[in-house]
Amino acid sequence: MAEQLPAYPMTDRTCPYDPPAGLLDLQRQAPLVKVQLPTGPAWLVTSYDAARTLLDDPRMSSDMGREGFPTLYRQKMRPVLKGSFMRMDGEEHAFYRTMLAGEFSVKRVAAMRPEIEQACDQLLDEMIRQGPPANLHESYGIPVSSSSICRFLGVPYEDAEFFTTHLEALFDPHRAGAPERIANSKAALSAYLDELVTRKQKEPGDDMISRLVADYLVPGKVDRPELLLTSYLLLAAGHETTANMITTGTAALLMHPEQFALVRDEPKLLRGAVEELLRYLSIFQFGITRIATEDIRVGDQTVAAGEGIIVSPLLGNRDESVYDDPHTLDVRRRGRPHLSFGHGPHLCVGHTLARIELQIAFERLLTRLPDLRLAVTESEIPFRTATLVFGTIDLPVTWGERTEGASA
Amino acid sequence: MSAQAGPGRVLLRVDTGACCRSGACSLVAPDLFDQGDDGKVLLKTPHPPADLIEAAEEAADYCPVSAIQLEILPE
Ligand code: HEM
Ligand code: HEM
Ligand code: SF4
Numbered sequence: 001m002a003e004q005l006p007a008y009p010m011t012d013r014t015c016p017y018d019p020p021a022g023l024l025d026l027q028r029q030a031p032l033v034k035v036q037l038p039t040g041p042a043w044l045v046t047s048y049d050a051a052r053t054l055l056d057d058p059r060m061s062s063d064m065g066r067e068g069f070p071t072l073y074r075q076k077m078r079p080v081l082k083g084s085f086m087r088m089d090g091e092e093h094a095f096y097r098t099m100l101a102g103e104f105s106v107k108r109v110a111a112m113r114p115e116i117e118q119a120c121d122q123l124l125d126e127m128i129r130q131g132p133p134a135n136l137h138e139s140y141g142i143p144v145s146s147s148s149i150c151r152f153l154g155v156p157y158e159d160a161e162f163f164t165t166h167l168e169a170l171f172d173p174h175r176a177g178a179p180e181r182i183a184n185s186k187a188a189l190s191a192y193l194d195e196l197v198t199r200k201q202k203e204p205g206d207d208m209i210s211r212l213v214a215d216y217l218v219p220g221k222v223d224r225p226e227l228l229l230t231s232y233l234l235l236a237a238g239h240e241t242t243a244n245m246i247t248t249g250t251a252a253l254l255m256h257p258e259q260f261a262l263v264r265d266e267p268k269l270l271r272g273a274v275e276e277l278l279r280y281l282s283i284f285q286f287g288i289t290r291i292a293t294e295d296i297r298v299g300d301q302t303v304a305a306g307e308g309i310i311v312s313p314l315l316g317n318r319d320e321s322v323y324d325d326p327h328t329l330d331v332r333r334r335g336r337p338h339l340s341f342g343h344g345p346h347l348c349v350g351h352t353l354a355r356i357e358l359q360i361a362f363e364r365l366l367t368r369l370p371d372l373r374l375a376v377t378e379s380e381i382p383f384r385t386a387t388l389v390f391g392t393i394d395l396p397v398t399w400g401e402r403t404e405g406a407s408a
Numbered sequence: 409m410s411a412q413a414g415p416g417r418v419l420l421r422v423d424t425g426a427c428c429r430s431g432a433c434s435l436v437a438p439d440l441f442d443q444g445d446d447g448k449v450l451l452k453t454p455h456p457p458a459d460l461i462e463a464a465e466e467a468a469d470y471c472p473v474s475a476i477q478l479e480i481l482p483e
Contacts, residue, residue, distance in 0.1 A: 056473055094428070101429035101447025106438070109431075337432075337470045345428045347472040352431045 008035035008044060008310070009072055009286040016383040017252065017280065018327055019314050027315050031299045035310070042070040042308035044287070048319035048339065050298055051311045056344035060290040060309065061089050069291045070308025072388070083222070083229035086237075086346065093345065096230065099216060100349055103152075103208045109352040112151065116357055119147045120364035128368070132398035133375040141247035141393075144361050149238045152353060153231060154200060154207025163189060167236055193228045208234075238350045241283065241389060245354070246361045248391030249277040251381060252329060253362075254374050259331050264366040273331035274358045279338035280329045282314040285390040288342055313339035369399045419479040420456055420464055422449050426475040436470050437463040449475065 010020040018024075026033050031050035032043050045051050054060055063069070064087050065080045080087040085096035102108065123143055127134050134140075146164060150157040166185035197213060204210035209231055216222045222230075253260040263273045287310040296303045303309060316339040318326040323335050341348035348354070365372065374381070375396035383392050420440065422433075429447030433440070439460055442450040456464045461478075468476040 097429060098446065101431075101443075102445050104431060105429075105443045105445075105447050106431045106434040107443065343472050345473060347428070347430050347432070352435055355435065 005034055005036035005041055008037055008042075011386040013383070013385045016381075016385070017329075019318060023312075023315065024318075027318070030319075032301060032303070032309075037070055037072065037308070037310075039071050040068070040308070042310055043303055044315075045298075045309060045311045046315045046319075048316040048322040048336070051313070051316040051339055052343050054290070054296070054298065054309065055288065055311055055342060055346070057296065058090065059292060059294045059296050060344075061293050062087050062093070062290060062346060063089055064289070066291050066293075066306075068306050068308060070289050070310060072286050072289070072310075081225075081229055083226035084233065085230070086233065097345070097349065099212065099222070100208075100230075103211070104349055104352050106352055109152075109356050112148070112353075113356065113360065115151055116144070116148050116360045117364060120144055120361055121368070124364060124368045128403050133396050134398075136250055136395040136397045137243065137247040137393045140361070140365065141243040141250075141395075144246055144357065145239060145243035148242070148353065148357050149235060152208055152238075153234060154205050154209040155196065155235065159192070163192065163235065164239070167239055170236065189232060190228060193231050194224070197224065197227060197231075234350070238353070242350075242354050242357055244283055244389050244391040244393065245278065245281065245358055247393060247395050248281055248283065249274075249358065249362065250365065250372075250397070251374075251392050251395050252277060252281060253366075254372065254397070255378055256329050259329055260366070260372075263331050263362065264370055267363065269331055270359055270363055272334060274355060274362065275338060276329065276331050276333050277358075278340040279317045279323075279333075279335075281391065282317045282338075282340050283390045284340065284342075284388070285314050285385075286310070286388055287312040287314070288346075311339075311342075313342070368404050370404065371400045371402045373398055417481050418456055418461055418464065419481050420451060420454050421477045421479065422451050423475040423477070424448055426473050428473050428475075430472050432470040432472060433467040433476060437467040440464055441467060 006022065006026060010023045012020050012022070014021065026035070026044060027046045029046065031047035032045045034041055035044045045054055063080060064071070083096070085093050088096070123140055127139050142164070146160045147157050150160060155163070166189050169181045169185040197209065197217070200210045200213045204214060212227060217224065217227050253263065263269050290309045290311065292303045292305055292307050292309060294305050317323070320326055323333070341351040375398040381392050382394050384390060427449045429443070431443055431447065433449055434443050437460070440452055440456055440463060442452060444450055464478055468478055
């Protein structure tokens with residue numbers, strides 16, 4: 001038993017866009033390989049097919065309250081709270097997904113198109129008015145994402161700064177003074193959402209929280225803490241991820257100017273370009289964690305009941321047997337569905353909103369600022385390779401005289 | 409979109425019991441799939457016209473729980 005398992009997660013990227021070399025080495029041991037997490041050993045799923053099969057296997061549990069559940073950080077195990085559905089299985093999980101399914105339906109999200117477009121245009125108007133340069137994350141990525149999720153949930157956008165600050169405190173475990181700050185931020189967010197729910201009870205609006213209050217809270221299908229936690233999870237999971245994709249996706253296009261030109265000049269490519277950026281960037285970089293509830297046979301290996309499993313969208317999305325030339329960004333690619341939103345019953349509940357938001361955000365940006373460029377050299381862009389969500393949050397951009405008026 | 413008159417060569421089937429209301433099919437192939445108010449898949453036609461067969465295949469691949477099946481019918 002003296003074998004040395006490779007340590008996971010790995011964060012040492014050479015090219016910012018490519019997985020660490022050590023991780024690609026592990027991919028040769030497809031479909032899965034044992035790795036060492038800070039908390040113990042677990043299986044890492046490295047192939048596309050195994051990732052899809054396992055994520056849709058009911059013997060794979062998301063319940064992090066189970067003994068031996070794999071964690072990427074050294075963190076204390078906590079029981080799963082009522083309402084924290086991303087950590088539930090089966091019927092219990094399905095209850096919450098059913099509750100949210102109408103909200104995230106394609107129809108409902110598509111109806112938000114005009115509002116998202118208008119928000120993008122207003123932000124671009126402001127960028128153009130102030131003139132170059134700008135940090136695209138602060139001027140565009142963050143506000144596009146927060147205004148959309150606010151509108152969707154029914155959270156006043158005026159409060160965005162308040163909850164963004166607290167969410168940052170919650171989701172940055174490396175920042176100094178964390179425990180007290182986390183506790184404060186949790187309390188502040190919880191009190192804020194509690195008051196918001198009270199307001200929605202009195203004055204319902206055309207938004208998710210108002211409908212869940214009327215259809216689920218008032219008839220007693222969920223209790224108040226549950227509704228607060230669900231709202232909080234959506235706000236937290238939907239905020240940074242999409243903002244990060246807008247900024248990092250723009251960085252990738254600017255660093256591949258021929259790809260930028262293709263998307264700008266052929267609007268038909270937009271949908272595929274967003275899928276390709278999601279595949280290429282795989283921002284949820286360390287993977288999706290599960291625990292086996294029974295022995296599961298994968299290829300000629302057996303994952304034993306009680307063992308932890310990490311499914312890597314990053315490696316599955318770079319599987320050579322599925323994607324030609326997987327390490328190349330090709331916005332014209334028409335390949336298999338990527339794994340960046342996961343797969344199976346836990347498939348990202350926000351994928352419809354994120355996809356439509358990203359399509360609009362890139363379309364407006366490239367139309368309004370057709371000669372957008374980096375304002376720094378490529379090597380000066382800081383990429384975060386050690387955070388759960390990979391990418392850059394600091395993207396100085398510039399542009400020339402050529403700006404287009406709003407389409408409206 | 410208008411469904412093709414008469415039987416097509418491909419039969420499209422959805423397992424509404426398995427459907428987990430993801431909306432992925434309506435997003436990639438809106439001409440073939442819709443969702444009810446509860447998010448469940450609604451099939452617009454079991455016989456996709458020839459120009460939508462690729463879209464049907466794509467939707468089946470996007471479905472996170474393999475609830476969409478395509479069957480090639482004999483001529
Ligand atoms: C580009 C942006 C996004 C990416 C890359 C992303 C990625 C993911 C991934 C990989 C999962 C699967 C986790 C698992 O299987 O355990 C997931 C789940 C989830 N996402 Fe997203 N997401 C994004 C945007 C959003 C948005 C906009 C929202 C909310 C409005 C959201 C809310 C959620 C929630 C609540 C879950 C848990 C679903 C469940 O367990 O049933 N995400 N996301
Ligand atoms: C798709 C996106 C994400 C999903 C689905 C997700 C899911 C979750 C869930 C379910 C919890 C437990 C919540 C609770 O018990 O209160 C959690 C906690 C946490 N997540 Fe994420 N998360 C996402 C993005 C992120 C990001 C962007 C970061 C940081 C870079 C992050 C870092 C953390 C940390 C540090 C905690 C523990 C915080 C605490 O003690 O409350 N997560 N996440
Ligand atoms: S893609 Fe599959 S799970 Fe999602 S709505 Fe369509 S049939 Fe249902």
